[in-house]
Amino acid sequence: MPQRIEALKQWLQDELTFRDYTLKPASADASFRRYFRVAHEGASFIVMDAPPDKEDSAPYIRVARLFFDIGLNVPEIIDMDLEQGFLLLSDLGNRLYLDDLNAGSADRLYGDALGALAAIQACTPAGGVLPDYDRDLLMIEMALFRDWLVERHLGIALTGAQVAMLDTVFEVLAENALVQPQVCVHRDYHSRNLMVTGQNNPGILDFQDAVIGPVTYDLVSLLRDCYISWPRAQVEDWALGYQELALQSGILRIEHEDPKQFLRWFDLMGVQRHLKAAGIFARLNHRDGKPGYLADIPRTLGYVIDVTARYDELAGLGEFIMQDVIDRLD
Secondary structure, rough: OOHHHHHHHHHHHHHHOOOOEEEEEEEEEEEEEEHHHHOOEEEEEEEEEOOOOOOOOOHHHHHHHHHOOOEEEEEEEEEEEEOOOEEEEOOOOOEEEHHHHOOOOOOHHHHHHHHHHHHHHHHHOOOOOOOOOOOHHHHHHHHHHHHHHHHHHHHOOHHHHHHHHHHHHHHHHHHHHHHOOOOOOOOOOOOEEEEOOOOOOOOEEOOOOOOEOOOOOOHHHOOOOOOOOOOOHHHHHHHHHHHHOOOOOOOOHHHOOOEEEEEEEEHHHHHHHHHHHHHHHHHHHHOOHHHHHHHHHHHHHHHHHHHHHOOHHHHHHHHHHHHHHHHHHO
């Protein structure tokens, strides 16, 4: 969109009085937002380009200030022009967690990320500041799997029995989310939205969709990441380690100390998220012309198959994915 590039340059020059700067693409995400790195007078900044007719920047600003005020390492908002949809932000660097994670670094990096997650959950604001992750939203998200992956991408015409099975499973997964302690949820807390930083690690990005929701949602986003996987035993060890931290921090109460219950919450929450993610990856391809995410669908559904094999009430979903979905993926 060359018009927006020109408008962005005009804003930097006229409103912010930047001179002799360089402007380079920094990243793009799964929305209409784009990010540019600006080097000016020996300093580096990030400019968010969020077209106001497609993206509402108010939630980003609200959550950025909430997280910044409690000491989390999120981009500082330096300047903004909401009429044009431009924000000037501090630069957290270009070292993604995804690029640095390996067997030798995982405990340290995840330890930092889990510590930051505890801070996010402990700061849960009073009602009304963030929207609730309610039943309607949970159901809308899971419908993305059916509508975009199964029907649109794979062209599967569901039978009445399959529709009924999916409806029943969706109810089980929604109920699992709603019975959990409700906390501040980043909602996209994974290795592509966390940055490795020299101080106050990690840098945290893409938090504008934060809600009040289930305590295990961000945990499973991080540990059963759509972009990198780890052995089940290791994942469960990290998850139960976080349960201990949450109990010590007062995020969880004494009645939440049963590890079997916590792992059930964690497992089923992951199925809900991964169904949503698989649907979004298909939608990004068909609606937004971004096919690159299709390669992440097999890993994402692999988590679902693994978990459904351990829970009788989810067995039908696992069988459906194995028999009707996996073999049709490109």
